[in-house]
Amino acid sequence: MEVERLGRMFDELWGSASQTGRWVPPVDIYETDNHEVVLRAELPGMSRDDIHLTVEQNVLTISGERKYKPEIRREQFHRLERLAGPFSRSFTLPSSLDTSKIAAAYEDGILSVTLPQREEAKPRQISVAVK
């Protein structure tokens, strides 16, 4: 993760000189108390049709493209910091997740993907009868 961030930082530093920098949307992944894994990706200003989410053999891939507004010419820009272009990020899912129950939502520029754990993978409490 650190290496990826360093890479991203240098990409931003040196890449900004080129026409379009490589866009790597930042992602948080965490577990909830309801035994779900939630992935949240920052994809501000996109339309839902431009976001693609696939699960193939336990690999979840978020890809898409943010397009520059074609009606605005380059010379009209005073400042251009937001990155655009295609992006793709893949994550290997543990087999304890039930990929058939995947749910996704896009709100306030954040794509949230929720993956519940399989029933059999949820922690169980076994009461031990002490004689």
Add this chain to the structure above:
Amino acid sequence: MAIVRWDPVHELASMHERLNRLFEDFGGRAEDEGIMCGDFVPPVDIYQTDAHEVVLKAELPGLKKEDIDLRVEQNTLTITGERREEKAVKKDRYHRMERVCGTFSRSFSLPATIDPERVRAEYQDGVLTVTLPLREESKPRQISVAIKS
């Protein structure tokens, strides 16, 4: 028309801060600090439309309208706010944490040709759009010149 002054010192300072943050990640801070929050610098686009408006777009994903503060003071437009960490998620529940939370503040000096009374803003899909119309008197006018033969 220069709307913003590029401030290399600020950019260096933010770079320095981010590097610091990175090394703090390596070294590890006190455990009881909970989720780390730094400062983030939301990327901003500024362009002029054919309708004689200057449009500013700032990427503020995952914020609520109430958490964004926008003000125009003496020809300076300032966007401030705070992104809070996910509530009720403990740090040890994170598998991956790349998004930055914390406070942010960005200021832009506006040219005198902007009408500060008619500034409007909207927040949609994580992008704050501020529209700054030009003053009537500073819009380009076409003056037809009658050429006598």
